[in-house]
Amino acid sequence: MATPVLRWCCPGRRWVFAGIGGVSRHGRGVPTGSTSSGKRGQSSVAQQPLITAQKPRKGEREWAAVVGLEIHAQIASNSKLFSGSQVDFAAPPNSLVSFFDASLPGTLPVLNRRCVEAAVMTGLALDCHINRRSLFDRKHYFYADLPAGYQITQQRLPIAVNGSLAYSVCVGKRRSQMVTRTARVKQIQLEQDSGKSLHDSLRSQTLIDLNRAGVGLLEVVLEPDMSCGEEAAAAVRELQLILQALGTSQANMAEGQLRVDANISVHNPGEPLGIRTEVKNLNSARFLAKAIDYEIQRQINELENGGKILNETRSFDYKLGCTVPMRDKEGKQDYRLMPEPNLPPLLLYDSGSLPPGTDPQQVINIDQLREQLPELPRVTREKLVQQYGMLPEHSFALLNEVGLLEFFQNVIKETRAEPKKVTSWVLNTFLGFLKQQNLAVSESPVTPSALAELLDLLDRKAISSSAAKQVFQELWRSKGKTPAQIVAEKQLELMQDAEALEQLCCSTLEAHPQVVTDVKKGNPRAINKLIGLVRRATLGRADPTVIKEVLERQLSS
Amino acid sequence: MWTRAVWLGLRASAGGRRGFPSKADPQGSRRVTAELIEHLERLALVDFGSQEAVARLEKAIAFADRLRAVDTDGVEPMESVLEDRCLYLRSDNVVEGNCAEELLQNSHRVVEEYFVAPPGNISWPKLDEKEPFSHC
Numbered sequence: 001m002a003t004p005v006l007r008w009c010c011p012g013r014r015w016v017f018a019g020i021g022g023v024s025r026h027g028r029g030v031p032t033g034s035t036s037s038g039k040r041g042q043s044s045v046a047q048q049p050l051i052t053a054q055k056p057r058k059g060e061r062e063w064a065a066v067v068g069l070e071i072h073a074q075i076a077s078n079s080k081l082f083s084g085s086q087v088d089f090a091a092p093p094n095s096l097v098s099f100f101d102a103s104l105p106g107t108l109p110v111l112n113r114r115c116v117e118a119a120v121m122t123g124l125a126l127d128c129h130i131n132r133r134s135l136f137d138r139k140h141y142f143y144a145d146l147p148a149g150y151q152i153t154q155q156r157l158p159i160a161v162n163g164s165l166a167y168s169v170c171v172g173k174r175r176s177q178m179v180t181r182t183a184r185v186k187q188i189q190l191e192q193d194s195g196k197s198l199h200d201s202l203r204s205q206t207l208i209d210l211n212r213a214g215v216g217l218l219e220v221v222l223e224p225d226m227s228c229g230e231e232a233a234a235a236v237r238e239l240q241l242i243l244q245a246l247g248t249s250q251a252n253m254a255e256g257q258l259r260v261d262a263n264i265s266v267h268n269p270g271e272p273l274g275i276r277t278e279v280k281n282l283n284s285a286r287f288l289a290k291a292i293d294y295e296i297q298r299q300i301n302e303l304e305n306g307g308k309i310l311n312e313t314r315s316f317d318y319k320l321g322c323t324v325p326m327r328d329k330e331g332k333q334d335y336r337l338m339p340e341p342n343l344p345p346l347l348l349y350d351s352g353s354l355p356p357g358t359d360p361q362q363v364i365n366i367d368q369l370r371e372q373l374p375e376l377p378r379v380t381r382e383k384l385v386q387q388y389g390m391l392p393e394h395s396f397a398l399l400n401e402v403g404l405l406e407f408f409q410n411v412i413k414e415t416r417a418e419p420k421k422v423t424s425w426v427l428n429t430f431l432g433f434l435k436q437q438n439l440a441v442s443e444s445p446v447t448p449s450a451l452a453e454l455l456d457l458l459d460r461k462a463i464s465s466s467a468a469k470q471v472f473q474e475l476w477r478s479k480g481k482t483p484a485q486i487v488a489e490k491q492l493e494l495m496q497d498a499e500a501l502e503q504l505c506c507s508t509l510e511a512h513p514q515v516v517t518d519v520k521k522g523n524p525r526a527i528n529k530l531i532g533l534v535r536r537a538t539l540g541r542a543d544p545t546v547i548k549e550v551l552e553r554q555l556s557s
Numbered sequence: 558m559w560t561r562a563v564w565l566g567l568r569a570s571a572g573g574r575r576g577f578p579s580k581a582d583p584q585g586s587r588r589v590t591a592e593l594i595e596h597l598e599r600l601a602l603v604d605f606g607s608q609e610a611v612a613r614l615e616k617a618i619a620f621a622d623r624l625r626a627v628d629t630d631g632v633e634p635m636e637s638v639l640e641d642r643c644l645y646l647r648s649d650n651v652v653e654g655n656c657a658e659e660l661l662q663n664s665h666r667v668v669e670e671y672f673v674a675p676p677g678n679i680s681w682p683k684l685d686e687k688e689p690f691s692h693c
Contacts (some may be wrong), residue, residue, distance in 0.1 A: 078649045085654035093670045094660060098653035102660050114649035135636065142602065144674030199676060207671035210660075334600055344639040362646055 061268055061304070065296040067232050068224035068263040068276075069183075071239060072217045073249040074193065074256070075118045081192055081216035082109035082152065089255050093209040101214040103147035108342050113364070115216040116159070118248035119190050120348065120369050122218055123160030125242050125376055126185050130366055132348050134159045136190075136340040141333060144208050145195035152340050153219075158189035159346065165222065166378065167238035168396065169231055178392045183235050186221040193217050218249065224263060224273075228296065229289030236260055236288060241377040241399060253285050262292050265309070266299045274299070275309040279323055281316055291316040295323045380405070388412075388419035397427050403441030404431070410448035417455035425455060429469065433476055446475050454483040464543045467492040495542045504542075505550045508533050519555060527551065589615055 077087055085098040100107035123130050135157040138150040163185035168178045195213035197206045220239065226232045240258060243249040251258040260283070265276035279295050282288050294316075299309050314323040349355070351367040381395035398405045408426045412419060430451065434444060454475070458468045467487070474486045487493055495501055508530060509516055515533075518526035527548065534547045594605050605611055657670055666673035 079647075079651050084647065084650065084652035086651040092657065094657040094672070095670075096654045097657065097660055099656075099660075102663075104663075110647045111644060112649055113646035116646065140600075144672075197674075198671070201676065204676050205666075205668075206674045206676050207668055208674050209671055334596070336600060339636040341637060341639075344637065344642040344644045346644050361648070362643070364646070 063266050063300050064269045065227055065264065065266045065299075066224040066273060066276075067226040067228070067292055067296075069220075069222040069226070069232060069235065070261040070263070071220045071222070071236065072193075072259045072261075073220065073239075073243055073251055074258070075115050075216035075218055076247060076249050077112060077114045077118065077216055079112060079114075080214040081112050081115050081190065083107075083214055084110075085214070087215050088211070089257075091211055094211060096211040097213065101147070101210055103149075109152060109340070111343065111346070112216060113361070115190060116346065116348075116364055117369060118216070118246075119159045119188060119218055120364065120366055121246050121373060122220070122243065122248050123163065123188050124366070124370050124373060125246055126160075126163035126165055126188070126220070128160035128163030128185055128188060130160050130348060131157060132350075132353070133157070134346045134348075136343045136346070137337050138340050140336045140338075143194070143197075144206055145197045145210070145213065147195070147210065147213065151192050151194065152343075153191035154189035155337055156339075158187040159348075160188040161186070163188070165235055165239060165242075167231075167235045168392070169234050170393075176393075178396065181226075181231060181234075183225040183231075184223040186223050188221075189219045191217050191219055218243075224265075224276075229292035232260075232262060232292050233285070233289040237285070237400075238377070245374055245377055245380075247374070253283055256283065259283050260288060262295070264292060264295045264299065266296060266303065274303075275311050277309060277311065277323075278313045279316055280313060280326065284318070287316065287318060290321070291323065294321065298323065388423065390420070390423050394423055394427060397431070398423075401431065401434075401441060407441050407444070407448055411452045411455070414449055414452035415455045415459070417452075417459040421455060421459070425451065429472055433472075445477075445479060446472070450475055450483060457483055457487065461494060461543070463487055463492050463494055464541075466544075467494070467541075491539070491541070493541060495538055501538070501542055501546070501550060502554075504537050505534055505547065505554055508537060509551070509554060516555065589618070 074087075075081070079085060080087055080098075080101065083098040083100040085101055086096045088096055098107075100109065120130055134154055136152055137155045139153050139155065140150040142149060165183045165185055166180055167183070168180050171177050171179050193212050193215040195208055195210040197208055199206050222235065226235060236258075240251040240253075243251040243258075249257060253259075262279045262282060263276045264279060265274040267274040277295065277299070279291060282291055295314070302309060313326045315326045316322075317324050348364050348366055351365060354363060354365055377399050381392065381399060384390055384395040384398065385392055398408055404426070407430075408422065411422050411426065415422060430444070430446065433446075434441065451472075454468060454471055457463050457471075458465060463471065470490065470492060471483050471486045474490070475481065475483060478486075481489075512530065512533065515526050515529050519530065530551055531544055531547050534551070535542060535544060538547075589611060594611060597603070598605055605614070661667050661670060661672070664672045
C-alpha cells in the first residue's frame with residue numbers, strides 16, 4: 001500500500017494529523033468553530049503547517065491534498081482589452097479611464113488585437129489547442145469596482161484549452177535532486193480586470209479607482225494536479241518565467257500583475273476527492289506556498305476532529321498567517337452567464353485557412369505567431385546544461401534571477417576560464433554578495449568584464465583561489481579598480497619562484513621537528529599545520545596545493 | 558396596500574417547494590416560489606414589491622414557454638445575431654482616457670478624484686429579517 005500512497009502525496013510530505021500542542025489523537029466529535037454556521041468571520045487558530053516525514057502510526061489516517069490554480073496575468077499591452085485607454089500601474093486615480101471603462105451608456109467594447117496575440121502565444125507556449133472560434137460572455141455580479149455590473153470573459157468557449165505546464169521541484173532527503181512535474185492547463189481565457197477599491201473603514205466608505213478597470217487579463221486555469229504548496233509555487237514561478245520570456249505579461253506579483261486563486265481539498269488516498277475551498281488573495285510569491293499548506297492542514301485538522309469542510313471562499317490573512325472566510329462570498333454565486341451580445345465570435349486562422357485578400361491587420365495567423373515565439377525558459381535551460389555541462393539546478397538558478405543569465409553569458413564571452421568555474425563563481429560568490437546586500441544584478445558594483453579578468457588571472461595561476469576571493473571582495477567595495485590593480489596593490493601574486501618556495505618549506509620543516517614527527521607517525525592533520533605555517537611565511541602568496549606537494553616530496557625524501 | 562401577511566400568504570398558497578415548471582410538465586404549476594423571488598431580487602436588485610409583480614412574472618414565463626412548442630432537435634443554438642459579422646480588431650494604441658474631471662461629475666460623492674461607494678457589499682436581509690413594507 002505504501003507505493004500508491006506515495007504517488008498521491010507530495011514527495012517527502014506525508015500529511016499526518018498532529019493535534020494542537022503536538023498530542024497525536026483527539027477524540028472524535030469535537031467540532032471546532034468553523035462548522036457551526038453562526039460563527040462567520042472568525043479565523044481559525046493560526047497553526048504552523050506541519051511538514052512531517054514521520055511514518056504514520058498504526059490506525060492514523062493518511063491524507064492527500066489536491067491543489068488547482070486559477071492564475072490571472074495582466075497582459076502587457078499599451079491599451080486595455082476593449083477600449084483605447086492606457087494601461088499603467090501608477091497614475092492619478094481615474095485618469096486612465098475611457099467612457100466605456102466607466103460603463104457610460106452608449107459605449108461598446110472593441111477588441112484589442114495585441115491582447116488576442118498575447119493569448120494565442122501563451123496558449124502555444126503551454127501546448128494548448130487553440131480554438132479557431134471562441135466566444136465572449138458576461139459574468140454578472142455587483143461590486144462597486146465593476147461599473148457595468150458584469151465582467152466580459154470567455155467562460156463557455158475560451159481561446160485555448162487542454163495544455164500542460166511543466167515545472168520542477170527539489171526532492172530527496174537533501175532536496176538536491178530536481179524532478180519535473182506537470183500540471184494540465186484546463187483553459188486560457190481573455191477577460192477584463194476590475195477597478196481598485198480602497199476601503200476606508202473609518203468613514204465607512206470605499207474609494208474607487210477605475211484605472212485598472214478593463215485592463216486585459218489572461219486567466220490560466222490549472223487542473224488540480226498539484227499536491228502541496230511547494231508544487232503550486234513552483235508551477236506559478238515557471239508560468240511567470242514563461243510569460244516574461246514571451247513578453248505577454250510582466251507577471252510581477254508585487255505590482256498585482258499576477259494574481260493566484262487556489263482550489264484546495266483533501267481526501268484519503270484511494271477515496272474520492274473531498275469538498276474544496278477556494279482561497280483568494282494569494283498575491284505574494286513568498287506566502288503562496290505557506291497559505292496553501294496552511295489551508296491543507298486546516299482541512300485535515302477539521303476532518304480529523306469530526307468536522308466538515310464547507311465549499312466556501314476564503315482569504316489569506318498575511319498578518320495572522322491563516323485563511324479566513326470571506327464575508328461577501330457567502331452562499332453560491334449565481335453569475336447569470338450569458339453571451340456577450342455586442343461581440344461576434346472571435347475567429348483565428350492558420351496559414352492553411354487564411355482567407356485570401358484579407359486585411360492582415362484584421363486577421364490573426366496562429367502559424368505566424370508560432371514561428372515568432374521566443375525561446376522558452378525550458379529550452380534555455382536545456383541549452384545551458386548541454387553547452388556548459390552544468391547541473392539542471394544551476395540552470396534553474398541562472399534563470400531565476402533577473403539579469404543573471406545575461407551577466408553569466410557576458411563573463412563567459414570574455415574569459416578563458418572553464419565554464420564550470422564561471423558557473424561556480426557566478427552562482428556562489430557573485431550571487432552570494434548580491435543576496436547579502438539585497439541588490440539586483442543591474443545594481444552590481446562588479447561588471448562582467450571585471451569578473452572575467454579576475455577569472456583569467458585565476459586560470460593562469462597568477463593568483464590562488466583564496467587570493468581571488470580577496471580580490472573579489474575588494475572589487476565589490478571599491479569602484480573603478482581592475483583586478484590586476486588590486487592584485488598589485490595587495491601583493492597577492494602567487495610566488496612564481498619555485499626555488500624560494502622549496503627553501504621556505506625546507507626551513508619550516510627544520511623549525512618544527514615535532515610536527516614533522518607527527519606527520520611521519522601518520523597524523524593526517526599534522527600536514528595541514530605545516531601547510532599553514534608555510535602559507536604564513538609566504539604571506540599567503542603560495543598555492544596551498546603546491547605547498548602540500550613540495551612538503552610531501554620533501555618529507556618522503 | 559401590500560403587507561407582510563399577504564406576502565406570507567402567497568408563500569403558503571404556493572404549497573411548498575414547487576419550483577420552476579419543467580419541460581416534462583407542460584401543464585405544471587406556473588407558480589414562482591418565494592425563494593426564487595428572493596434569489597432574483599438579490600441577483601438583479603429589482604424589487605418584486607407586490608403580488609401583481611409576481612403574477613406578471615408568472616404570465617411572462619408562461620408566454621415565453623410557448624417557445625418549447627418548437628422542435629429544436631438537432632438544431633445548433635444561435636447565441637448571437639452577430640454570428641456572421643467580423644469581429645473588428647483594434648490596434649494597440651492609446652487613444653482615450655484622461656477625462657477624470659468629466660467622469661467624476663457623474664458621481665454623487667467624490668473624494669480627491671476617487672468615486673465614493675458604500676463599504677463592501679451591503680448584505681441583503683433574509684426573508685425573515687425583512688421589515689414589513691408598504692406600497693401604495
